[in-house]
Each structure stands twice: as structure tokens, then as C-alpha cells.
Amino acid sequence: MSALDWYLQINLKARHLRLLVTIDTYRNLTQVADVTHVTVPAVSKSLAELERGLGLSLFSRTAQGLVPTPYGDCLIRHAREMLTILHQARDELKALSSGTEGKVHIGMLPASASVLLPQALSILKQRSPGTNVMVTEGTTALLLPELWQGHLDLVVGRLPPPDTLGSFQEKELLEEPVTLMTGRHHPLARRKTLAWSDLRPFPWILPPVGSILRDPLERALEAHDVPLTSNYIETLSIHVARAHLQISDFIAVMAGTPTGDTAQPLHTLPLSLPRLLRPAGVLWNRNRGLTPSAQLMVACLEEAAQRLQAGLGNAPRAASSSVKGNRLHASPEAT
Incomplete structure (x- = not known):
């Protein structure tokens, strides 16, 4: 030696x-x-x-x-990395000695997990009240390095493109439709039929440049000869988008957003977009594995996805929940 x-x-x-x-x-x-x-x-x-x-x-x-x-x-x-592992071991030992079930650190991608994760947390608390959760909201670029370094146990939301992932294991949970939304007062909301050209005069609420949805959305609109105007707002916040649609003639693109919100009712434009995104799902670092609490959280996410799928009506079927165990790609810094 x-x-x-x-x-x-x-x-x-x-x-x-x-x-x-x-x-x-x-x-x-x-x-x-x-x-x-x-x-x-x-x-x-x-x-x-x-x-x-x-x-x-x-x-x-x-x-x-x-x-x-x-x-x-x-x-x-x-x-x-070693200190992070020691802190996690400390937290698990404290949880066991105090009679609680443990703690899960979750990264949530904005908008795409805003319905799925709360449902799963509700199921988790029904099954295991002693399992506690810390949720951090952020973008893929921010959350995947945290997952890689062990600061997060799971990242929940829209799955990134396969070639942007590092040594992560993923589980597809839910296919959600991507739709064009307006407020109920919008001029186009009163139209029974629409052509793509009818969208041209209106401003947009867009996902920021570099986000998962932006490039495929632009390509889909270009295919229908709908150029984006210079009048737009960029945000990943579902709350900002919903609120602004109530007071404006903007059009927004949303994934898996229910229209039956009585507080902020929205209208879905009757124009079909192609599949622009991968399913919503959950990621974890395959080199670190999952704690029992994180495994329970994944099971609750699966159940929540099944319940949400039952409410999506004619939307595409839920994605397979099987683990993509051999899907290894480039390092997370590429995201």
C-alpha cells in the first residue's frame, strides 16, 4: 500500500x-x-x-x-460529495431514531410538474405521514447538476431529451397534451372553428429560449406559417401565464394544463399540435440509488400519474412506468 x-x-x-x-x-x-x-x-x-x-x-x-x-x-x-453522503446518512439515522420515515429532497421542473407532484405528495402523506419532503423548483440546467452531486434525490417534471442526460435513470410517468390556451374573453375563444392563420395577429406567452419546449414549438408554428411576433412574454411560471391570460389577448402554449380551473378559467384553442415534448417523469442518479423514502415517493408519483391519466379523457395514454435502466447519456453539464 x-x-x-x-x-x-x-x-x-x-x-x-x-x-x-x-x-x-x-x-x-x-x-x-x-x-x-x-x-x-x-x-x-x-x-x-x-x-x-x-x-x-x-x-x-x-x-x-x-x-x-x-x-x-x-x-x-x-x-x-462525501460530506453530502455523510449528511444524508445523518438525516436517515436521525429519522429512524425519532420514529419518522425519512426525508426526500425533490427538484421540480416548473409547470410540467405543477399538477403531478402535488398529487403524489398527497398520496405520500396518506401512506406515510412521517416521510418528509423538501421541494426545490428550478430549471433543468439548475436541477440536474444538483441531482448529479447528490443534493437532490429525485427530479420530477418533463423528461429532458435523451442526449442531454448524464448517468441518470428515468421513469416515464405521464403523456400530457400540449395545447394552445387563451383566456375565456379572448376574441378567438368565441370562434367554433379556427385556421392557423387566425393566430398571426396575437401576442404570445412563450417558454424562454433554451427551455425544452421553445425550439419544438417554434418549429411547429413555422410549419403552419405562423411567425412569432415581436410582442411576447417569456416565462416558465404557470401562475404568471394563467394570470396574464385573464387580462390580455395573449396566446400561451401549455402542457397538461387543466381548463376546469374556476378561479382562472382558460380556453383551449381547437388546433392540434404534434407531440412536442417527452412525457413527464422522474429522474434519479443511478450511481447513488434510491433511499427507501425516495422509492416510496417514486411509487406515489406512479399512482398520481395513473389518477391524472384517468382525468385526461381523450389525451394520449400514460407513458410506460417501466424503468429505462440502460439509458445512459452524456454528462449533466450538457443540459
Whole structure:
């Protein structure tokens, strides 16, 4: 066994991991000493001992502070991952000792999971009141790196294109129709029949450039000779879109959005769009696996999808719930 192997396997402690991450965060020994409540010499001594034990220089001392060397960058990245795993183990042990069932950290993609996830959470709380959930809303670009690093257990929402995923496992849950929506007062809402050309004078509520829906939507409209006007609003917020449709003549594209909302009633335009998106589903990091609480959450998502499918009437059938176990693609940074 080499000296490096021996030190990593026998002598490396959690306090070393915390020290590395803290130094990387602040890049200044005085600030590190302040937040860790020790003296500057003590911090400097601990770092020197770690570097001596590894036989590697982890930080360069510069006028701008401590800067990680390539060795430091490598070890800091793994230190963050190991600390995340230790925190998860702590949370699970605390949950078991307190009689609760555990905690699930879920990333929710806006709009596409705004109906599915609340239904699943309701089912979860009926089955296991002691299983607690933390939900973080964000875009694919924000949530997939968090899932990859272990800060999230699951990401729920519209499944990204297959070639943009990293080492994630996915489960398709629900095919939802993509429809063109207006407020009930909209001039086109009073028309029994429509042609695509009737859409041309009106402004749009659009998903932002780079979002999953934007490019296929633009291609579908171009195929029907409906150029997007320069008068539009970009948002992923279903709440903003619904509210603005109530007071404007805008047109919005929505996936799986029910029209039977009595508080903010909407009208579905009778024009059929092709399948623009993949199904709604759930992703997790296959290299980390799922905790029992996360497995229960996935089961509740499946049940919620089945219930929602029953209410979609003539919409396409629910997607297969089988796990796409061999679907591995590029790294998550590509999203």
C-alpha cells in the first residue's frame, strides 16, 4: 500500500473534508478561522498536516488568497460529495431514531410538474405521514447538476431529451397534451372553428429560449406559417401565464394544463399540435440509488400519474412506468 493509499484509507477524517471545503469556499485563512472558531495557526497547521500526509500540495498561496492546485480541485470535489453522503446518512439515522420515515429532497421542473407532484405528495402523506419532503423548483440546467452531486434525490417534471442526460435513470410517468390556451374573453375563444392563420395577429406567452419546449414549438408554428411576433412574454411560471391570460389577448402554449380551473378559467384553442415534448417523469442518479423514502415517493408519483391519466379523457395514454435502466447519456453539464 502506498503512502497516499494509506493516508486516504486510514487517516483521512471528516474534519479534513470540512477543512478543504471551507478553505475552498473562503480562500482566506483568517475567514476560515472565524467560521470554524479556531485560530489561524491552527487552520494553517491542519492544512499543512493534510498536505504532508498526502504528499501533495493542495493550495497555492497567492496575493489573492489560497487557490486550489489540480490536486486540491480533485480532492475538494470528492470531499463535497462525501460530506453530502455523510449528511444524508445523518438525516436517515436521525429519522429512524425519532420514529419518522425519512426525508426526500425533490427538484421540480416548473409547470410540467405543477399538477403531478402535488398529487403524489398527497398520496405520500396518506401512506406515510412521517416521510418528509423538501421541494426545490428550478430549471433543468439548475436541477440536474444538483441531482448529479447528490443534493437532490429525485427530479420530477418533463423528461429532458435523451442526449442531454448524464448517468441518470428515468421513469416515464405521464403523456400530457400540449395545447394552445387563451383566456375565456379572448376574441378567438368565441370562434367554433379556427385556421392557423387566425393566430398571426396575437401576442404570445412563450417558454424562454433554451427551455425544452421553445425550439419544438417554434418549429411547429413555422410549419403552419405562423411567425412569432415581436410582442411576447417569456416565462416558465404557470401562475404568471394563467394570470396574464385573464387580462390580455395573449396566446400561451401549455402542457397538461387543466381548463376546469374556476378561479382562472382558460380556453383551449381547437388546433392540434404534434407531440412536442417527452412525457413527464422522474429522474434519479443511478450511481447513488434510491433511499427507501425516495422509492416510496417514486411509487406515489406512479399512482398520481395513473389518477391524472384517468382525468385526461381523450389525451394520449400514460407513458410506460417501466424503468429505462440502460439509458445512459452524456454528462449533466450538457443540459
